[in-house]
Each structure stands twice: as C-alpha cells, then as structure tokens.
Amino acid sequence: xxxxxxxxxxxxxxxxxxxxxxxxxxxxxxxxxxxxxxxxxxxxxxxxxxxxxxxxxxxxxxxxxxxxxxxxxxxxxxxxxxxxxxxxxxxxxxxxxxxxxxxxxxxxxxxxxx
Ligand code: AMP
Ligand code: ZN
Numbered sequence: 001x002x003x004x005x006x007x008x009x010x011x012x013x014x015x016x017x018x019x020x021x022x023x024x025x026x027x028x029x030x031x032x033x034x035x036x037x038x039x040x041x042x043x044x045x046x047x048x049x050x051x052x053x054x055x056x057x058x059x060x061x062x063x064x065x066x067x068x069x070x071x072x073x074x075x076x077x078x079x080x081x082x083x084x085x086x087x088x089x090x091x092x093x094x095x096x097x098x099x100x101x102x103x104x105x106x107x108x109x110x111x112x113x114x
Pocket of ligand 1: 005093
C-alpha cells in the first residue's frame with residue numbers, strides 16, 4: 001500500500017488548496033507557509049526525489065516549469081522575484097519522499113539559506 005502523502009493528495013484522499021492542476025502535475029498551497037506565497041508543485045506520478053529524474057520524465061519536468069511560471073504570474077510575484085527550492089535528502093531536510101518544488105515569494109528572501 002502506498003503511504004506517500006503527496007500521492008494521497010493526487011488521489012484526492014487528503015484535501016489541499018489547489019493552485020494549478022492538469023493530468024500530469026498538481027500545485028497546492030503549503031500547509032505551513034514560510035513566505036506569503038508558498039506553493040508546492042509536484043508530478044502526479046511518484047518520483048521520490050530530484051536524483052530519480054530520468055530522460056523519460058522530460059515532458060513532466062517541462063510541465064512543472066510551465067506551472068511555476070504560471071503560478072508566479074497568477075500570484076503576482078513574477079516581477080518582485082521568487083525562489084524555487086527542492087530539498088533533497090537528509091541534510092537538506094527533505095520530509096516528503098515525493099519530488100516537490102517549493103515556490104517561495106512575496107517577501108525578501110535571505111541568502112545563503114540556513
Ligand atoms: P520538504 O521539507 O522539502 O520535504 O517539504 C515538505 C513540505 O510539505 C513542507 O513544506 C510541509 O509544510 C508540506 N506539507 C506537508 N503536509 C502537507 C499538507 N497536508 N498540505 C500541504 N502541504 C503539506
Ligand atoms: Zn508519492
């Protein structure tokens with residue numbers, strides 16, 4: 001049985017506030033926002049992490065990039081700037097083992113990150 005919480009969101013078994021969706025990707029508001037705009041974009045298929053991406057995922061990855069562009073426009077952070085974060089593995093604090101792209105914006109973001 002699949003225990004992945006993001007797969008459950010895709011299956012609509014866990015409610016999320018959807019920002020963008022098509023047959024391959026889902027974007028939803030992060031439940032614990034770290035910035036005024038904090039959206040997660042995920043592939044609908046279970047890809048564990050960025051290191052698991054292969055050439056076969058090219059179309060889905062392009063769709064994720066297009067979705068990020070659309071969300072940045074829709075949430076009005078396209079001109080002010082925003083950050084895309086992909087945590088990978090233990091040292092980065094990856095908590096959910098289903099590939100996800102954080103979109104963070106709506107405030108000035110510090111660099112380097114903690
Ligand atoms: P990461 O630490 O990069 O694996 O990020 C996982 C993200 O998923 C965190 O920012 C969480 O706040 C978010 N998250 C966990 N559960 C939910 C949920 N039920 N709805 C929306 N976001 C969630
Ligand atoms: Zn999953």
